[in-house]
Amino acid sequence: DAKTTQxxxxxxxxxxxxxxxxxHSTISGNEYxxxxxxxxxxxxxxxxxxxxxxxxxxMASLIITEDRKSSTLILPHATLRDTAVYYCxxxxxGATNKLIFGTGTLLAVQP
Amino acid sequence: NAGVTQTPKFQVLKTGQSMTLxxxxxxxxNSMYWYRQDPGMGLRLIYYSASEGTxxxxxxxxxxxxxxxxxxxxxxxxxxxxPSQTSVYxxxxxxxxxxxxxxxxxxxxxxxxx
Numbered sequence: 001d002a003k004t005t006q007x008x009x010x011x012x013x014x015x016x017x018x019x020x021x022x023x024h025s026t027i028s029g030n031e032y033x034x035x036x037x038x039x040x041x042x043x044x045x046x047x048x049x050x051x052x053x054x055x056x057x058x059m060a061s062l063i064i065t066e067d068r069k070s071s072t073l074i075l076p077h078a079t080l081r082d083t084a085v086y087y088c089x090x091x092x093x094g095a096t097n098k099l100i101f102g103t104g105t106l107l108a109v110q111p
Numbered sequence: 112n113a114g115v116t117q118t119p120k121f122q123v124l125k126t127g128q129s130m131t132l133x134x135x136x137x138x139x140x141n142s143m144y145w146y147r148q149d150p151g152m153g154l155r156l157i158y159y160s161a162s163e164g165t166x167x168x169x170x171x172x173x174x175x176x177x178x179x180x181x182x183x184x185x186x187x188x189x190x191x192x193x194p195s196q197t198s199v200y201x202x203x204x205x206x207x208x209x210x211x212x213x214x215x216x217x218x219x220x221x222x223x224x225x
Contacts (some may be wrong), residue, residue, distance in 0.1 A: 043217050044201070103153055
């Protein structure tokens with residue numbers, strides 16, 4: 001599975017959009033980009049995933065560049081409850097189907 | 112639906128003691144997983160079960176055993192606990208190996224080995 005690079009931390013004002021970047025320059029054509037988050041002391045929570053098209057759901061939007069070497073997770077109106085560690089994961093659905101978690105980005109939403 | 116449940120929530124063990132961490136899911140998922148998370152780190156896969164009756168090693172299986180008791184339940188056993196196994200343990204489940212598969216996590220078990 002390809003390696004991802006994320007900034008260790010980011011701040012965002014409450015009510016503003018939070019844009020979390022992720023670099024995955026070695027991504028392969030059959031690898032998906034997944035985003036999970038982990039609110040303090042809780043189990044990780046799935047947010048969104050995509051292959052090459054932009055995706056949107058009730059939680060967030062995922063923008064993947066045309067060359068697929070980077071992506072951005074967008075939380076359109078961040079709230080204090082969105083403070084969490086956000087993990088960008090690139091994975092092939094294969095024999096193990098495992099998630100490889102890096103250290104993620106700690107998003108701190110400020111009042 | 113309760114989703115994925117784990118017991119116990121907290122446990123303190125002495126070195127050499129054994130214990131079993133329990134995990135159950137009520138989503139009729141085929142696949143289940145055990146991860147550990149050390150302070151300041153991401154999760155690492157210990158064991159997984161692709162379907163009822165099968166189990167396989169993940170990244171860090173040493174010192175652990177697992178049992179897929181039935182489709183709902185997947186337990187993790189520490190036969191002789193060591194301080195290096197102090198961690199937070201998360202169980203997860205997913206519907207299948209398909210491309211749309213996502214994993215759902217339990218609340219975690221916090222284990223301290225003295």
